[in-house]
Amino acid sequence: MATMQDNQTWSGRFNEPVAELVKRYTASVDFDKRLALFDIQGSLAHAQMLAHCDIISAQDLTDIQRGLAQIENEVLKGEFVWQLDLEDVHLNIEKRLTTLVGDAGKRLHTGRSRNDQVATDIRLYLRSSIDDIIALLKALQTSLLDLAQPHTHTIMPGFTHLQVAQPVSFAHHLMAYFEMCQRDVERFNDARRRVNRLPLGAAALAGTSYPINRELVAEILGFESVCQNSLDAVSDRDFAIEFTAASALTMTHLSRLSEELILWMSPRFGFIDIADRFCTGSSIMPQKKNPDVPELVRGKTGRVNGNLVALLTLMKGQPLAYNKDNQEDKEPLFDTVDTLTMTLRIYADMMRGITVKPDAMRSAALQGYATATDLADYLVKRGLPFRDAHEAVALAVRFAEQRKVDLAELKLEELQQFSPLITNDIYAVLTLEGSLAARNHTGGTAPQQVEAAIARARKYLSA
Numbered sequence: 001m002a003t004m005q006d007n008q009t010w011s012g013r014f015n016e017p018v019a020e021l022v023k024r025y026t027a028s029v030d031f032d033k034r035l036a037l038f039d040i041q042g043s044l045a046h047a048q049m050l051a052h053c054d055i056i057s058a059q060d061l062t063d064i065q066r067g068l069a070q071i072e073n074e075v076l077k078g079e080f081v082w083q084l085d086l087e088d089v090h091l092n093i094e095k096r097l098t099t100l101v102g103d104a105g106k107r108l109h110t111g112r113s114r115n116d117q118v119a120t121d122i123r124l125y126l127r128s129s130i131d132d133i134i135a136l137l138k139a140l141q142t143s144l145l146d147l148a149q150p151h152t153h154t155i156m157p158g159f160t161h162l163q164v165a166q167p168v169s170f171a172h173h174l175m176a177y178f179e180m181c182q183r184d185v186e187r188f189n190d191a192r193r194r195v196n197r198l199p200l201g202a203a204a205l206a207g208t209s210y211p212i213n214r215e216l217v218a219e220i221l222g223f224e225s226v227c228q229n230s231l232d233a234v235s236d237r238d239f240a241i242e243f244t245a246a247s248a249l250t251m252t253h254l255s256r257l258s259e260e261l262i263l264w265m266s267p268r269f270g271f272i273d274i275a276d277r278f279c280t281g282s283s284i285m286p287q288k289k290n291p292d293v294p295e296l297v298r299g300k301t302g303r304v305n306g307n308l309v310a311l312l313t314l315m316k317g318q319p320l321a322y323n324k325d326n327q328e329d330k331e332p333l334f335d336t337v338d339t340l341t342m343t344l345r346i347y348a349d350m351m352r353g354i355t356v357k358p359d360a361m362r363s364a365a366l367q368g369y370a371t372a373t374d375l376a377d378y379l380v381k382r383g384l385p386f387r388d389a390h391e392a393v394a395l396a397v398r399f400a401e402q403r404k405v406d407l408a409e410l411k412l413e414e415l416q417q418f419s420p421l422i423t424n425d426i427y428a429v430l431t432l433e434g435s436l437a438a439r440n441h442t443g444g445t446a447p448q449q450v451e452a453a454i455a456r457a458r459k460y461l462s463a
Contacts, residue, residue, distance in 0.1 A: 038124040045220040063104035113204035115234040136344035143351035148174040156361035164368025172445040180253040187246040198223040202233035205321035255301040258294035270360040275353030307332035
């Protein structure tokens with residue numbers, strides 16, 4: 001019989017060692033070692049519970065605590081030696097603990113399995129990551145507010161179909177992204193509730209015969225509740241999928257904003273400039289200033305979307321309970337956390353480095369007959385049915401186009417040929433400022449309403 005390596009916790013069952021290629025293929029330690037501190041946190045709580053329930057001795061608990069404290073210090077200092085032969089983060093830490101404290105370290109795994117252990121570690125990790133992401137989202141929201149604050153009267157064209165539609169303020173436009181970020185915060189907060197349920201105690205799949213106290217572990221670790229079914233507890237990855245879906249939506253919002261920043265920075269628009277530190281030049285064209293960060297955000301959005309599809313595909317064919325397939329949940333999840341965290345951090349800084357060009361925005365708003373809807377509303381308020389008003393204004397726009405002038409540049413008698421209801425007061429309606437001011441209701445682009453929205457947003461962020 002082949003001699004088995006003594007560092008494998010399950011080696012007694014097998015007649016030959018695992019092939020080196022299989023070790024490399026099945027090992028996860030290269031990427032799951034980021035869970036080390038969370039694994040230690042969960043193990044400390046588990047050990048405390050075991051001692052509380054008289055499953056291990058008080059001395060065992062003291063030894064385990066001492067050993068895990070040393071391991072934590074080694075991990076933090078980068079001195080911990082990770083071994084591929086030990087397969088994953090859990091066995092690496094357990095082996096080191098046993099080396100440090102002997103039999104007490106071997107008793108730590110009483111009443112648990114790597115199945116519920118890793119599920120707990122991931123939830124601890126993801127809970128912490130969500131808290132970081134929410135803080136970063138709020139930092140981005142603050143940057144949006146800071147950029148919007150001085151521009152409640154800065155007029156730009158609002159677009160539909162990327163065609164000039166109606167004038168809006170630049171601040172109002174930015175506040176649309178504040179609202180998207182706010183929904184993102186709400187989604188992550190909601191997802192966090194489902195992340196924050198303790199699987200530990202489910203053991204491999206059926207629970208354990210030891211008299212454990214799962215609620216005590218949940219209390220120690222700050223979980224809101226325990227998973228109610230042991231089979232589901234070890235095999236569920238809904239929480240990871242839900243988090244990645246929320247991340248994909250956040251990245252989609254940032255990708256939309258990135259597309260606008262790219263367009264606005266183009267000389268064809270010239271609405272803004274992005275600080276040099278977020279841009280690069282060309283290797284051949286010396287005049288180029290490329291918006292690399294927004295472009296990369298667009299690209300990385302596809303990456304996060306791909307991670308979501310990968311996780312959904314990973315889970316779609318798995319029977320209960322735990323399967324080795326689930327090892328593949330970590331890399332897309334970790335990549336999503338890393339990508340979103342870095343993107344939010346750089347985006348908040350980039351928004352603070354934007355220079356606004358109000359004159360270019362105003363000039364663009366004067367193109368495309370942005371106040372045509374205001375003329376239609378004017379006629380409706382004087383008794384003309386909206387569809388008739390719509391037709392009259394469409395004819396007026398065609399007339400102005402032929403003369404290459406704006407509606408506000410037409411003479412009164414020229415406007416009156418499209419409706420006798422038009423009088424001298426129409427010119428106040430057709431100004432960009434008049435158009436903004438007319439939309440003075442909650443959610444409207446009137447400066448007064450946008451200033452109120454910014455004030456509400458700041459109050460929320462300061463709460």
